[in-house]
Amino acid sequence: MKKILVIEDEKPVLSNIVEILTSGGFFPLCAENGITGIELAKENLPDLIVCDIMMPHLDGYEVLTELRSNPPTAAIPFIFLTAKADKTDLRQGMNLGADDYLTKPFRRQELLEAVSSRLAKHETLIHQYTTERQRAQLAEQKMQELQHLSDTHAELLKKLIADLCDPLSKINMAIRLMKDPPAGARVERYLEILQEEFDREIALLNQVSELQSLLTPDNVKLLRQFNLLNSKTKS
Missing domain, CATH: 1.20.1270 (Substrate Binding Domain Of Dnak; Chain:A; Domain 2)
Structure with a gap:
């Protein structure tokens, strides 16, 4: 079961997202602010993070920046939640490394599709990376064998x-x-x-x-x- 970390300071919205994810077959982790969210992300290494932008103390941009600078959490897919659809907000988030955006309010299907889509793309990237790494390791092994034979x-x-x-x-x-x-x-x-x-x-x-x-x-x-x-x- 995929772990989804939800970082949202509005409790009704947080509860709604948790219910949707649970019904969609995911295992949600909850954080009511950015500081707690960062701690949970580092401790649990979720498969995906859904995070609100406008939060007190530590906003979504700061959360994303911190997680992207931490190697274990740097590659975790990240979806922003925002009540605004301003292009500046979208561009800023994407420049920081966000994978997707959802504008509040959103429908149940929109959330599940966004989460499933990002997880699928991430798995494809991981598979490609693993394949290329195996090829590189095999090529290195062959080079070492050839070098040994040459020596x-x-x-x-x-x-x-x-x-x-x-x-x-x-x-x-x-x-x-x-x-x-x-x-x-x-x-x-x-x-x-x-x-x-x-x-x-x-x-x-x-x-x-x-x-x-x-x-x-x-x-x-x-x-x-x-x-x-x-x-x-x-x-």
Whole structure:
């Protein structure tokens, strides 16, 4: 049941509004002046506020200004009640953040329609806000995941480069030495072992284009000589 705070200094009018709201399925809270109304609003956080403008001590404009400056009550829909239909009053109220106006005297249906309409619009805004907030949170989560993946990729790539750099240099050196093998060395067996290692290394290098920067022109020429490098690899 929606809570409706009614701030009205005229008791007959207040009683009438309470009766209408109760019969319309709402739960009314009553305040006979602006000071009490502000206290009730902050304590109960009603779903909507109906407030008279012309009241002693604290008028409706001051009530609205105070509630709009307080974060928990700032977004509560606010309907002014006024005995005057002066355009200056209407403009002043709207400039302060009022959502609607009802001119006294008003019919039962006018009050219920105004309250229901404002509640429905507020719920729509809340739904839109919630949806956009969820989208923003999801987008932020995706960005964090992408950043994590990027950082992880960078770390893996860095480690992979470090792991491959030294073996490639040693393999390169070993192949060069095999051009002038030591006496009695089994060059064919060494080449078989080296080719197996090269196959594993080069398969990975061909998949990760960033690692192609490890291949100097001298390395590329040497690897192609033993058919261990994809012909599409850059020179």
